[in-house]
Amino acid sequence: MNPKRAKLLPLALLAVVLAIPVFVHVPYYLHICFMIFLFATMGMGWNLIGGYGAQLSLGHSVFFAIGAYTSVLFVVYKSLTPLVGGLVGMALAVVASVIIGLPCFRLLGPYFALATIASGEITRTLLLHFKDFTAGANGVPIPFHGTNPLFLQFNSKAPYYYLALAMLVVVASIMRLMEKAKIGRYLAAIREDQQAAESLGVKSSQIKMIAFMLSAAIVAACGALYAFTVGYIDPDSVASVNLSIEIAVVVIVGGIGTLWGPVLGAAVVVLLTELTNMFLGGLRGGANLVLYGTLLIVVILLKPEGLISFFNKFRPKQGVDKTQIAHGTHA
Amino acid sequence: MNPTIFLQTTLNGLMTGGVYALVAVGLTLIFGVMKIVNFAQGEFVMLAMYVSWMLATFAHIGPYPGLLIVGAVMFGLGYAAFKFLIVRVIGKPDEAFILLTLGLSIVLQNLVLVIFGAEYFSIDTPIKDEAFHMGGLSLSVPRLIAFLVALLMVAGLSILLNRTDLGRAMRATAESREVATLLGINPIRCFTIAFAVGIVLAGAAGVLLTPMFYVFPGVGTLFNLTAFVVVVLGGMGSVTGALLGGLIIGIVEALSSTYISLDLSQLFTFLIFLAVLFIRPSGLFGGAAK
Numbered sequence: 196m197n198p199k200r201a202k203l204l205p206l207a208l209l210a211v212v213l214a215i216p217v218f219v220h221v222p223y224y225l226h227i228c229f230m231i232f233l234f235a236t237m238g239m240g241w242n243l244i245g246g247y248g249a250q251l252s253l254g255h256s257v258f259f260a261i262g263a264y265t266s267v268l269f270v271v272y273k274s275l276t277p278l279v280g281g282l283v284g285m286a287l288a289v290v291a292s293v294i295i296g297l298p299c300f301r302l303l304g305p306y307f308a309l310a311t312i313a314s315g316e317i318t319r320t321l322l323l324h325f326k327d328f329t330a331g332a333n334g335v336p337i338p339f340h341g342t343n344p345l346f347l348q349f350n351s352k353a354p355y356y357y358l359a360l361a362m363l364v365v366v367a368s369i370m371r372l373m374e375k376a377k378i379g380r381y382l383a384a385i386r387e388d389q390q391a392a393e394s395l396g397v398k399s400s401q402i403k404m405i406a407f408m409l410s411a412a413i414v415a416a417c418g419a420l421y422a423f424t425v426g427y428i429d430p431d432s433v434a435s436v437n438l439s440i441e442i443a444v445v446v447i448v449g450g451i452g453t454l455w456g457p458v459l460g461a462a463v464v465v466l467l468t469e470l471t472n473m474f475l476g477g478l479r480g481g482a483n484l485v486l487y488g489t490l491l492i493v494v495i496l497l498k499p500e501g502l503i504s505f506f507n508k509f510r511p512k513q514g515v516d517k518t519q520i521a522h523g524t525h526a
Numbered sequence: 527m528n529p530t531i532f533l534q535t536t537l538n539g540l541m542t543g544g545v546y547a548l549v550a551v552g553l554t555l556i557f558g559v560m561k562i563v564n565f566a567q568g569e570f571v572m573l574a575m576y577v578s579w580m581l582a583t584f585a586h587i588g589p590y591p592g593l594l595i596v597g598a599v600m601f602g603l604g605y606a607a608f609k610f611l612i613v614r615v616i617g618k619p620d621e622a623f624i625l626l627t628l629g630l631s632i633v634l635q636n637l638v639l640v641i642f643g644a645e646y647f648s649i650d651t652p653i654k655d656e657a658f659h660m661g662g663l664s665l666s667v668p669r670l671i672a673f674l675v676a677l678l679m680v681a682g683l684s685i686l687l688n689r690t691d692l693g694r695a696m697r698a699t700a701e702s703r704e705v706a707t708l709l710g711i712n713p714i715r716c717f718t719i720a721f722a723v724g725i726v727l728a729g730a731a732g733v734l735l736t737p738m739f740y741v742f743p744g745v746g747t748l749f750n751l752t753a754f755v756v757v758v759l760g761g762m763g764s765v766t767g768a769l770l771g772g773l774i775i776g777i778v779e780a781l782s783s784t785y786i787s788l789d790l791s792q793l794f795t796f797l798i799f800l801a802v803l804f805i806r807p808s809g810l811f812g813g814a815a816k
Binding site for chain 1: 562563611614615618620621622624625626628629630631632633635636637638639640644743747751754755758787789790792793796797799800803804807
């Protein structure tokens with residue numbers, strides 16, 4: 196693929212997805228697209244710490260749950276628009292990310308992953324316990340305010356579709372800018388070799404923390420949008436370990452540490468899940484997750500750099516001269 | 527505070543702790559030798575529960591007589607999992623192993639869901655409801671058996687690791703793969719045996735759990751997280767640590783659900799877990815006894 200075409204491809208893709216709701220009106224199909232955009236956005240957020248920061252987080256449901264519950268509870272108790280409640284949720288998620296990140300970044304390898312799982316389970320347990328405030332396992336239905344954009348309540352799926360798409364485009368642009376900015380280069384250096392980066396003066400814990408905070412804010416925003424699209428939240432749907440795992444899997448399947456990996460991964464994982472539900476749904480629950488788990492295993496064993504590497508193969512890596520690799524002089 | 531309730535709660539916690547220790551011992555063996563966390567350990571417990579349930583239902587072989595058969599099946603499964611999957615990520619970053627075993631746990635859990643459905647099964651054995659009574663306290667027989675077997679297994683594993691050539695080879699591999707190789711030890715063979723034995727231990731836990739727990743596809747996840755907590759608390763890789771860690775977590779859970787709140791008992795488990803990770807990542811008993 197030549198560089199010019201590589202730049203045009205995302206724009207062409209964007210034009211296509213912008214036009215979809217004009218021709219497709221089946222709510223279910225639009226919802227599938229919504230979920231793809233949502234997971235792609237969350238995947239990009241996760242990638243900041245899991246991919247670029249090389250810290251395998253399995254606790255991002257914490258931020259999703261904070262975003263979802265804060266925005267919904269503000270509507271329930273204070274009739275405050277989720278446009279504000281969502282921002283408060285994002286701020287709280289950033290606070291949570293500092294509380295989790297400060298002690299956890301000292302942990303390496305499996306310990307970090309285990310500690311983030313524990314954070315997620317603590318959040319879920321608390322949501323279940325404080326029933327008077329969160330309604331516990333019963334979950335919270337969002338009070339109906341009529342078709343009211345201020346309360347993110349619409350009479351069709353299309354507005355949610357466009358909101359999720361807008362979020363994806365905004366987050367993708369931030370990622371693109373970051374990759375070129377200093378912080379992106381620092382993160383890349385930490386990913387390659389943390390000790391070497393630190394010896395060159397990169398404050399790795401500080402950089403990781405910034406990445407983690409941003410990551411938390413993005414996922415919290417997704418949680419709020421999800422809540423108002425589905426109209427109901429409970430601890431099992433927004434605060435489960437499985438959600439944390441799915442956010443990570445989307446990125447790993449697509450391509451960890453890459454800009455477009457999460458988008459490809461979200462498309463593959465969400466479509467795979469929904470298509471198996473559609474064709475094998477009558478069979479028994481579980482078939483979709485068998486495929487999903489198998490996909491994860493196959494990618495780890497055969498394509499650890501993710502499915503996106505099938506596309507990148509045609510394009511020489513920027514800044515690396517192939518002859519250097521051939522001669523082994525590339526550091 | 528009623529002393530009988532306190533004693534009964536502690537006793538229950540101790541017995542549950544034995545079960546936790548049983549699940550955790552296999553996990554800690556795999557970690558101790560291979561330095562990797564098997565995220566699918568709980569799913570192997572679940573598989574053993576299904577095998578044990580099938581033996582009891584279709585062949586009328588009770589869980590305790592069936593222990594050997596289940597053990598053999600689990601050894602085969604563990605060996606196959608190692609040969610086809612695990613061996614391919616040895617030497618790769620931790621993340622690859624975590625994600626591979628996560629994928630395996632998702633596949634196993636849902637494969638069982640597809641085959642057996644989401645029903646809750648249980649086995650009928652007369653021993654299920656039997657209990658010893660003593661001065662107002664009662665002690666359920668299946669729990670006592672599980673507890674005693676847990677003690678036996680920890681003792682057996684300690685002997686295997688400390689007193690046999692195979693155990694010494696495993697510990698040498700755990701210390702340094704390179705040096706072990708120079709000494710003529712085949713590290714991959716050690717890894718294979720450690721992994722398969724770890725899965726057999728998960729299987730034994732599953733068998734002993736069948737008389738007291740329902741058998742359903744998600745039952746493994748109940749034990750997965752607790753087993754991680756126990757293993758970290760006891761010191762990753764420490765067999766006696768896993769036993770003590772299991773007992774501590776069992777008692778903490780029992781006391782907090784009796785005296786504080788049933789649905790918060792897990793919270794305390796996880797808080798202890800995080801506290802140990804942050805303050806003493808080598809575990810309470812790490813480095814002491816292997």
